[in-house]
Amino acid sequence: xxxxxxxxLSILFIYQVAIYSQTxxxxxxxxxxxxxxxxxxxxxxxxxxxxxxxxxxxKPVINAYWxxxxxxxxxxxxxxxxxxSFLVQSIKETxxxxxxxxxxxxxxxxxxxxxxxEHYPRYGKNHFYDPVSLYTLExxxxxxxxxxxxxxx
Amino acid sequence: xxxxxxxIILLSSIMFSQQIDFQSPENIKLFADFLFCDNxxxxxxxxxxxxxxxxxxxxxxxxxTIAYSSMNDCENAINKLGLIKKTSPFYEQSKIELxxxxxxxxxxxxxxxxxxxxxxxxxLYANNAYRLKNTALLxxxxxxxxxxxxxxxxxxxxxxxxxxxxxxxxxxxxKSEALAGVLSAIIPGSGKIYTKDYGDGITAFLLTGLFTYLxxxxxxxxxxxxxxxxxxxxxGFYVGNIYGSVASAQIFNAxxxxxxxxxxxxxxxxxxxxxxxxxxxx
Numbered sequence: 126x127x128x129x130x131x132x133x134l135s136i137l138f139i140y141q142v143a144i145y146s147q148t149x150x151x152x153x154x155x156x157x158x159x160x161x162x163x164x165x166x167x168x169x170x171x172x173x174x175x176x177x178x179x180x181x182x183x184k185p186v187i188n189a190y191w192x193x194x195x196x197x198x199x200x201x202x203x204x205x206x207x208x209x210s211f212l213v214q215s216i217k218e219t220x221x222x223x224x225x226x227x228x229x230x231x232x233x234x235x236x237x238x239x240x241x242x243e244h245y246p247r248y249g250k251n252h253f254y255d256p257v258s259l260y261t262l263e264x265x266x267x268x269x270x271x272x273x274x275x276x277x278x
Numbered sequence: 279x280x281x282x283x284x285x286i287i288l289l290s291s292i293m294f295s296q297q298i299d300f301q302s303p304e305n306i307k308l309f310a311d312f313l314f315c316d317n318x319x320x321x322x323x324x325x326x327x328x329x330x331x332x333x334x335x336x337x338x339x340x341x342x343t344i345a346y347s348s349m350n351d352c353e354n355a356i357n358k359l360g361l362i363k364k365t366s367p368f369y370e371q372s373k374i375e376l377x378x379x380x381x382x383x384x385x386x387x388x389x390x391x392x393x394x395x396x397x398x399x400x401x402l403y404a405n406n407a408y409r410l411k412n413t414a415l416l417x418x419x420x421x422x423x424x425x426x427x428x429x430x431x432x433x434x435x436x437x438x439x440x441x442x443x444x445x446x447x448x449x450x451x452x453k454s455e456a457l458a459g460v461l462s463a464i465i466p467g468s469g470k471i472y473t474k475d476y477g478d479g480i481t482a483f484l485l486t487g488l489f490t491y492l493x494x495x496x497x498x499x500x501x502x503x504x505x506x507x508x509x510x511x512x513x514g515f516y517v518g519n520i521y522g523s524v525a526s527a528q529i530f531n532a533x534x535x536x537x538x539x540x541x542x543x544x545x546x547x548x549x550x551x552x553x554x555x556x557x558x559x560x
Binding site: 223225226227228229230232233234236237238239240241244259260262264267269271 | 482524
Protein backbone atom coordinates (compact mmCIF):
# COMPACT_ATOMS: atom_id res chain seq x y z
CA UNK A 126 0.00 0.00 0.00
CA UNK A 127 1.39 3.34 -1.01
CA UNK A 128 0.85 6.06 1.60
CA UNK A 129 0.77 9.64 0.47
CA UNK A 130 3.49 11.33 2.56
CA UNK A 131 1.72 14.68 2.50
CA UNK A 132 -1.47 13.20 3.98
CA UNK A 133 0.49 11.23 6.57
CA LEU A 134 2.38 14.32 7.68
CA SER A 135 -0.83 16.36 7.90
CA ILE A 136 -2.60 13.63 9.89
CA LEU A 137 0.36 13.32 12.26
CA PHE A 138 0.46 17.06 12.74
CA ILE A 139 -3.29 17.39 13.41
CA TYR A 140 -3.23 14.37 15.70
CA GLN A 141 -0.36 15.83 17.70
CA VAL A 142 -2.08 19.21 18.01
CA ALA A 143 -5.29 17.50 19.13
CA ILE A 144 -3.48 15.40 21.73
CA TYR A 145 -1.38 18.28 23.00
CA SER A 146 -4.33 20.61 23.46
CA GLN A 147 -6.04 18.01 25.66
CA THR A 148 -3.19 17.81 28.14
CA UNK A 149 -3.76 21.26 29.58
CA UNK A 150 -6.98 20.49 31.42
CA UNK A 151 -6.71 23.15 34.07
CA UNK A 152 -6.10 25.95 31.66
CA UNK A 153 -8.97 25.15 29.35
CA UNK A 154 -11.59 23.97 31.78
CA UNK A 155 -14.94 25.64 31.90
CA UNK A 156 -15.23 28.46 34.40
CA UNK A 157 -18.01 30.83 35.36
CA UNK A 158 -17.29 34.43 34.68
CA UNK A 159 -17.57 36.92 37.48
CA UNK A 160 -17.63 40.65 37.10
CA UNK A 161 -17.46 41.35 40.80
CA UNK A 162 -14.57 43.55 41.89
CA UNK A 163 -12.27 41.94 44.41
CA UNK A 164 -12.65 43.47 47.82
CA UNK A 165 -9.94 41.54 49.59
CA UNK A 166 -8.46 44.71 51.09
CA UNK A 167 -11.65 45.12 53.09
CA UNK A 168 -11.24 43.28 56.32
CA UNK A 169 -14.51 43.58 58.10
CA UNK A 170 -14.26 42.33 61.60
CA UNK A 171 -17.87 42.15 62.66
CA UNK A 172 -17.22 42.00 66.33
CA UNK A 173 -19.47 43.04 69.19
CA UNK A 174 -17.28 41.88 72.04
CA UNK A 175 -16.94 44.47 74.79
CA UNK A 176 -13.35 45.09 75.80
CA UNK A 177 -13.67 48.64 77.06
CA UNK A 178 -16.42 51.12 77.98
CA UNK A 179 -16.18 52.85 74.59
CA UNK A 180 -16.92 49.55 72.80
CA UNK A 181 -20.51 49.71 74.16
CA UNK A 182 -21.23 52.66 71.86
CA UNK A 183 -18.60 52.50 69.12
CA LYS A 184 -18.82 48.86 68.10
CA PRO A 185 -22.58 48.65 67.52
CA VAL A 186 -22.52 51.93 65.57
CA ILE A 187 -19.60 50.85 63.38
CA ASN A 188 -20.99 47.35 62.81
CA ALA A 189 -24.39 48.78 61.89
CA TYR A 190 -22.73 51.27 59.51
CA TRP A 191 -20.78 48.49 57.82
CA UNK A 192 -23.78 46.17 57.56
CA UNK A 193 -26.46 48.64 56.49
CA UNK A 194 -24.46 51.27 54.58
CA UNK A 195 -20.89 50.47 53.66
CA UNK A 196 -21.27 46.88 52.44
CA UNK A 197 -24.36 47.80 50.47
CA UNK A 198 -22.94 50.98 49.02
CA UNK A 199 -19.55 49.45 48.12
CA UNK A 200 -15.97 50.26 48.98
CA UNK A 201 -15.91 53.95 48.18
CA UNK A 202 -13.41 55.21 50.73
CA UNK A 203 -10.21 56.12 48.88
CA UNK A 204 -8.04 55.12 51.83
CA UNK A 205 -6.74 51.92 53.32
CA UNK A 206 -7.78 51.39 56.08
CA UNK A 207 -11.17 52.91 55.29
CA UNK A 208 -12.35 55.78 57.50
CA UNK A 209 -14.62 53.53 59.60
CA SER A 210 -11.85 50.95 60.06
CA PHE A 211 -9.50 53.83 60.89
CA LEU A 212 -11.83 54.89 63.71
CA VAL A 213 -11.99 51.36 65.13
CA GLN A 214 -8.22 50.87 64.89
CA SER A 215 -7.39 54.30 66.30
CA ILE A 216 -9.65 53.75 69.32
CA LYS A 217 -8.08 50.32 69.80
CA GLU A 218 -4.54 51.74 69.64
CA THR A 219 -5.15 54.87 71.72
CA UNK A 220 -8.36 55.70 73.59
CA UNK A 221 -11.85 56.78 72.67
CA UNK A 222 -11.18 60.55 72.83
CA UNK A 223 -7.94 60.47 70.87
CA UNK A 224 -9.47 57.98 68.44
CA UNK A 225 -12.43 60.25 67.71
CA UNK A 226 -10.14 63.27 67.24
CA UNK A 227 -7.98 61.20 64.88
CA UNK A 228 -11.12 60.26 62.98
CA UNK A 229 -12.10 63.92 62.50
CA UNK A 230 -8.61 64.60 61.16
CA UNK A 231 -8.88 61.60 58.84
CA UNK A 232 -12.26 62.79 57.64
CA UNK A 233 -10.68 66.14 56.74
CA UNK A 234 -8.06 64.31 54.67
CA UNK A 235 -10.81 62.23 53.09
CA UNK A 236 -12.75 65.37 52.12
CA UNK A 237 -9.72 66.94 50.48
CA UNK A 238 -9.58 65.61 46.92
CA UNK A 239 -6.54 67.57 45.77
CA UNK A 240 -2.95 66.33 45.70
CA UNK A 241 -3.63 62.85 47.01
CA UNK A 242 -1.53 61.17 44.34
CA GLU A 243 1.51 63.23 45.33
CA HIS A 244 0.97 62.71 49.03
CA TYR A 245 0.16 59.08 49.82
CA PRO A 246 1.63 55.68 49.04
CA ARG A 247 -0.66 53.38 47.05
CA TYR A 248 -2.47 50.34 48.30
CA GLY A 249 -3.70 48.06 45.53
CA LYS A 250 -5.01 49.72 42.39
CA ASN A 251 -7.37 52.33 43.76
CA HIS A 252 -6.48 53.11 47.34
CA PHE A 253 -4.13 55.37 49.23
CA TYR A 254 -2.29 53.96 52.20
CA ASP A 255 -2.85 55.99 55.34
CA PRO A 256 -2.29 53.82 58.45
CA VAL A 257 -3.21 54.71 62.03
CA SER A 258 0.41 54.36 63.19
CA LEU A 259 1.30 57.67 61.50
CA TYR A 260 -1.11 59.66 63.65
CA THR A 261 -0.76 58.31 67.19
CA LEU A 262 1.74 61.11 67.97
CA GLU A 263 4.35 58.51 68.89
CA UNK A 264 7.30 59.36 66.68
CA UNK A 265 8.93 55.94 67.00
CA UNK A 266 5.81 54.39 65.41
CA UNK A 267 6.06 56.53 62.28
CA UNK A 268 7.30 54.41 59.41
CA UNK A 269 7.48 56.93 56.60
CA UNK A 270 6.70 55.51 53.17
CA UNK A 271 7.25 57.86 50.22
CA UNK A 272 4.29 58.87 48.05
CA UNK A 273 3.50 56.75 44.99
CA UNK A 274 5.18 53.68 46.52
CA UNK A 275 3.07 50.53 46.26
CA UNK A 276 2.42 48.96 49.62
CA UNK A 277 1.48 45.32 50.19
CA UNK A 278 0.78 44.45 53.75
CA UNK B 279 30.65 7.41 -0.44
CA UNK B 280 29.40 10.86 0.41
CA UNK B 281 27.28 9.42 3.22
CA UNK B 282 30.28 7.67 4.71
CA UNK B 283 32.19 10.93 4.52
CA UNK B 284 29.44 12.80 6.38
CA UNK B 285 29.26 10.05 8.98
CA ILE B 286 32.99 10.23 9.59
CA ILE B 287 32.82 14.01 9.97
CA LEU B 288 29.89 13.73 12.36
CA LEU B 289 31.45 10.95 14.41
CA SER B 290 34.79 12.66 14.64
CA SER B 291 33.19 15.89 15.76
CA ILE B 292 31.28 14.01 18.45
CA MET B 293 34.42 12.22 19.53
CA PHE B 294 36.42 15.42 19.54
CA SER B 295 33.90 17.18 21.74
CA GLN B 296 34.32 14.42 24.30
CA GLN B 297 38.03 15.11 24.52
CA ILE B 298 37.59 18.38 26.41
CA ASP B 299 37.84 17.97 30.18
CA PHE B 300 35.21 20.38 31.39
CA GLN B 301 36.04 19.59 34.99
CA SER B 302 39.70 20.56 34.76
CA PRO B 303 40.62 23.37 37.18
CA GLU B 304 41.42 25.73 34.32
CA ASN B 305 38.04 25.20 32.69
CA ILE B 306 36.20 25.47 36.00
CA LYS B 307 37.95 28.79 36.59
CA LEU B 308 37.13 29.98 33.07
CA PHE B 309 33.48 29.12 33.57
CA ALA B 310 33.46 30.71 37.04
CA ASP B 311 35.03 33.88 35.64
CA PHE B 312 32.33 34.00 32.98
CA LEU B 313 29.61 33.62 35.60
CA PHE B 314 31.26 36.23 37.83
CA CYS B 315 31.40 38.78 35.02
CA ASP B 316 27.79 37.93 34.14
CA ASN B 317 26.87 38.90 37.74
CA UNK B 318 25.76 35.30 38.36
CA UNK B 319 27.57 35.38 41.68
CA UNK B 320 25.94 32.45 43.41
CA UNK B 321 26.93 29.96 40.71
CA UNK B 322 30.31 31.65 40.30
CA UNK B 323 31.02 31.05 44.01
CA UNK B 324 30.16 27.35 43.61
CA UNK B 325 32.58 27.02 40.70
CA UNK B 326 35.32 29.00 42.46
CA UNK B 327 34.98 26.77 45.53
CA UNK B 328 35.41 23.72 43.27
CA UNK B 329 38.50 25.34 41.77
CA UNK B 330 39.98 26.11 45.19
CA UNK B 331 39.86 22.41 46.09
CA UNK B 332 42.48 21.82 43.41
CA UNK B 333 44.39 25.10 43.40
CA UNK B 334 45.26 27.62 46.11
CA UNK B 335 44.59 30.97 44.48
CA UNK B 336 44.53 34.31 46.33
CA UNK B 337 42.71 36.09 43.52
CA UNK B 338 39.92 33.51 43.46
CA UNK B 339 39.55 33.67 47.24
CA UNK B 340 39.21 37.42 47.02
CA UNK B 341 36.73 37.20 44.14
CA UNK B 342 34.54 34.93 46.28
CA THR B 343 34.37 37.65 48.92
CA ILE B 344 33.57 40.25 46.27
CA ALA B 345 30.81 37.97 44.94
CA TYR B 346 29.27 37.63 48.41
CA SER B 347 29.64 41.34 49.00
CA SER B 348 27.97 42.13 45.65
CA MET B 349 24.99 40.02 46.71
CA ASN B 350 24.87 41.91 50.04
CA ASP B 351 25.52 38.61 51.82
CA CYS B 352 27.71 40.42 54.34
CA GLU B 353 27.93 37.55 56.83
CA ASN B 354 29.55 35.19 54.33
CA ALA B 355 31.66 38.03 52.92
CA ILE B 356 33.04 38.76 56.41
CA ASN B 357 33.74 35.05 57.01
CA LYS B 358 35.58 34.71 53.71
CA LEU B 359 37.51 37.96 54.20
CA GLY B 360 38.85 36.51 57.43
CA LEU B 361 40.45 33.68 55.41
CA ILE B 362 42.56 36.01 53.26
CA LYS B 363 46.18 35.65 54.30
CA LYS B 364 48.53 38.50 55.13
CA THR B 365 50.77 37.35 52.28
CA SER B 366 47.93 37.71 49.76
CA PRO B 367 48.25 40.63 47.32
CA PHE B 368 44.63 41.43 48.15
CA TYR B 369 45.16 41.72 51.91
CA GLU B 370 44.94 45.53 51.86
CA GLN B 371 41.76 45.50 49.77
CA SER B 372 40.26 42.86 52.04
CA LYS B 373 40.43 45.30 54.96
CA ILE B 374 38.38 48.01 53.27
CA GLU B 375 35.99 45.34 51.96
CA LEU B 376 35.60 44.08 55.52
CA UNK B 377 34.79 47.61 56.65
CA UNK B 378 32.14 47.92 53.94
CA UNK B 379 30.54 44.60 54.95
CA UNK B 380 30.54 45.59 58.62
CA UNK B 381 28.86 48.88 57.73
CA UNK B 382 26.19 47.11 55.67
CA UNK B 383 25.58 44.67 58.50
CA UNK B 384 24.91 47.55 60.90
CA UNK B 385 27.38 46.26 63.49
CA UNK B 386 28.22 49.76 64.69
CA UNK B 387 30.61 49.00 67.54
CA UNK B 388 32.78 46.63 65.46
CA UNK B 389 32.54 48.90 62.41
CA UNK B 390 33.90 51.96 64.23
CA UNK B 391 36.63 49.92 65.96
CA UNK B 392 37.83 48.40 62.66
CA UNK B 393 37.57 51.79 60.94
CA UNK B 394 39.76 53.44 63.60
CA UNK B 395 42.34 50.65 63.32
CA UNK B 396 42.43 51.02 59.55
CA UNK B 397 42.61 54.82 59.65
CA UNK B 398 45.54 54.72 62.06
CA UNK B 399 47.35 52.05 60.06
CA UNK B 400 49.67 52.67 57.12
CA UNK B 401 47.19 50.98 54.83
CA LEU B 402 46.75 52.18 51.25
CA TYR B 403 43.07 52.50 52.01
CA ALA B 404 43.27 54.37 55.30
CA ASN B 405 41.75 57.46 53.74
CA ASN B 406 38.95 55.39 52.17
CA ALA B 407 38.17 54.02 55.63
CA TYR B 408 38.20 57.56 57.03
CA ARG B 409 35.69 58.69 54.37
CA LEU B 410 33.44 55.69 54.95
CA LYS B 411 33.53 56.23 58.72
CA ASN B 412 32.65 59.91 58.43
CA THR B 413 29.81 59.26 55.97
CA ALA B 414 28.47 56.55 58.26
CA LEU B 415 28.57 59.07 61.12
CA LEU B 416 26.00 61.12 59.19
CA UNK B 417 23.55 58.24 59.57
CA UNK B 418 24.27 57.60 63.25
CA UNK B 419 22.90 59.41 66.27
CA UNK B 420 26.34 60.36 67.58
CA UNK B 421 27.42 64.00 67.67
CA UNK B 422 29.34 65.09 64.57
CA UNK B 423 32.83 66.61 64.91
CA UNK B 424 33.60 70.16 63.71
CA UNK B 425 32.89 70.67 60.02
CA UNK B 426 36.51 71.50 59.13
CA UNK B 427 37.86 68.27 60.56
CA UNK B 428 34.88 66.29 59.29
CA UNK B 429 35.58 67.25 55.67
CA UNK B 430 39.35 66.59 55.78
CA UNK B 431 39.44 63.06 54.26
CA UNK B 432 37.10 63.79 51.34
CA UNK B 433 38.15 64.55 47.78
CA UNK B 434 37.51 68.03 46.40
CA UNK B 435 34.53 66.94 44.26
CA UNK B 436 32.95 65.15 47.24
CA UNK B 437 33.31 68.03 49.66
CA UNK B 438 30.32 70.02 48.33
CA UNK B 439 27.91 67.07 48.72
CA UNK B 440 29.28 66.05 52.11
CA UNK B 441 29.18 69.66 53.30
CA UNK B 442 25.47 69.85 52.30
CA UNK B 443 24.77 66.60 54.16
CA UNK B 444 26.65 67.94 57.19
CA UNK B 445 24.58 71.14 57.22
CA UNK B 446 21.34 69.16 56.85
CA UNK B 447 22.34 66.88 59.70
CA UNK B 448 23.25 69.81 61.95
CA UNK B 449 20.22 71.92 61.04
CA UNK B 450 17.50 69.68 59.62
CA UNK B 451 14.59 71.66 58.12
CA UNK B 452 12.14 70.27 60.68
CA LYS B 453 8.75 71.81 61.34
CA SER B 454 7.82 72.56 64.94
CA GLU B 455 4.99 70.36 66.20
CA ALA B 456 4.00 72.92 68.84
CA LEU B 457 3.93 75.78 66.32
CA ALA B 458 1.80 73.70 63.92
CA GLY B 459 -0.70 73.03 66.72
CA VAL B 460 -0.78 76.67 67.87
CA LEU B 461 -1.23 77.96 64.32
CA SER B 462 -4.17 75.62 63.76
CA ALA B 463 -5.67 76.69 67.07
CA ILE B 464 -5.56 80.33 65.93
CA ILE B 465 -6.63 79.83 62.31
CA PRO B 466 -7.97 76.34 61.51
CA GLY B 467 -5.88 74.71 58.78
CA SER B 468 -2.92 77.09 59.03
CA GLY B 469 -0.86 74.48 60.92
CA LYS B 470 -1.26 72.09 58.02
CA ILE B 471 -0.34 74.81 55.54
CA TYR B 472 2.77 75.40 57.67
CA THR B 473 3.67 71.70 57.26
CA LYS B 474 3.05 72.03 53.51
CA ASP B 475 -0.20 70.01 53.51
CA TYR B 476 -1.91 72.82 51.60
CA GLY B 477 -4.98 70.89 50.45
CA ASP B 478 -5.69 69.47 53.89
CA GLY B 479 -5.20 72.90 55.48
CA ILE B 480 -7.69 74.61 53.19
CA THR B 481 -10.17 71.74 53.62
CA ALA B 482 -9.86 71.94 57.42
CA PHE B 483 -10.48 75.70 57.28
CA LEU B 484 -13.57 75.27 55.07
CA LEU B 485 -15.04 72.40 57.13
CA THR B 486 -14.53 74.14 60.47
CA GLY B 487 -15.83 77.41 59.05
CA LEU B 488 -18.87 75.77 57.47
CA PHE B 489 -19.98 73.93 60.64
CA THR B 490 -19.31 76.97 62.82
CA TYR B 491 -21.42 79.10 60.48
CA LEU B 492 -24.21 76.49 60.46
CA UNK B 493 -24.14 76.28 64.25
CA UNK B 494 -24.18 80.06 64.56
CA UNK B 495 -27.11 80.61 62.18
CA UNK B 496 -29.11 77.80 63.78
CA UNK B 497 -28.58 79.24 67.24
CA UNK B 498 -29.57 82.63 65.84
CA UNK B 499 -32.77 81.24 64.33
CA UNK B 500 -33.62 79.31 67.46
CA UNK B 501 -32.98 75.74 66.25
CA UNK B 502 -30.99 74.53 69.26
CA UNK B 503 -30.91 70.78 68.40
CA UNK B 504 -29.51 71.31 64.93
CA UNK B 505 -27.27 74.06 66.26
CA UNK B 506 -25.73 71.80 68.91
CA UNK B 507 -25.16 69.01 66.35
CA UNK B 508 -23.36 71.43 64.03
CA UNK B 509 -21.46 72.93 66.94
CA UNK B 510 -20.29 69.45 68.00
CA UNK B 511 -19.19 68.65 64.46
CA UNK B 512 -17.44 72.01 64.13
CA UNK B 513 -15.67 71.49 67.44
CA GLY B 514 -14.68 67.98 66.32
CA PHE B 515 -13.12 69.28 63.11
CA TYR B 516 -11.44 72.14 65.01
CA VAL B 517 -9.81 69.86 67.60
CA GLY B 518 -9.11 67.18 64.98
CA ASN B 519 -7.31 69.74 62.88
CA ILE B 520 -5.11 70.91 65.77
CA TYR B 521 -4.25 67.28 66.50
CA GLY B 522 -3.75 66.55 62.79
CA SER B 523 -1.40 69.54 62.41
CA VAL B 524 0.85 68.19 65.17
CA ALA B 525 0.77 64.75 63.53
CA SER B 526 1.43 66.37 60.15
CA ALA B 527 4.54 68.11 61.54
CA GLN B 528 5.77 64.76 62.87
CA ILE B 529 5.22 63.12 59.48
CA PHE B 530 6.98 66.05 57.77
CA ASN B 531 9.99 65.56 60.07
CA ALA B 532 9.95 61.80 59.41
CA UNK B 533 9.99 62.62 55.68
CA UNK B 534 13.00 64.94 56.18
CA UNK B 535 14.86 62.15 58.03
CA UNK B 536 13.90 59.58 55.41
CA UNK B 537 15.07 61.73 52.50
CA UNK B 538 18.31 62.60 54.28
CA UNK B 539 19.08 58.94 55.04
CA UNK B 540 18.21 57.86 51.50
CA UNK B 541 20.40 60.64 50.09
CA UNK B 542 23.42 59.55 52.15
CA UNK B 543 22.83 55.88 51.30
CA UNK B 544 22.61 56.68 47.59
CA UNK B 545 25.82 58.70 47.84
CA UNK B 546 27.56 55.75 49.49
CA UNK B 547 26.25 53.35 46.86
CA UNK B 548 27.38 55.70 44.13
CA UNK B 549 30.84 55.84 45.69
CA UNK B 550 30.82 52.02 46.11
CA UNK B 551 31.39 52.53 49.84
CA UNK B 552 34.84 53.94 49.00
CA UNK B 553 36.12 50.53 47.97
CA UNK B 554 38.59 50.41 45.07
CA UNK B 555 37.54 49.65 41.51
CA UNK B 556 38.51 46.17 40.41
CA UNK B 557 38.99 45.31 36.76
CA UNK B 558 38.35 41.59 37.04
CA UNK B 559 36.12 41.51 33.99
CA UNK B 560 38.25 43.29 31.43
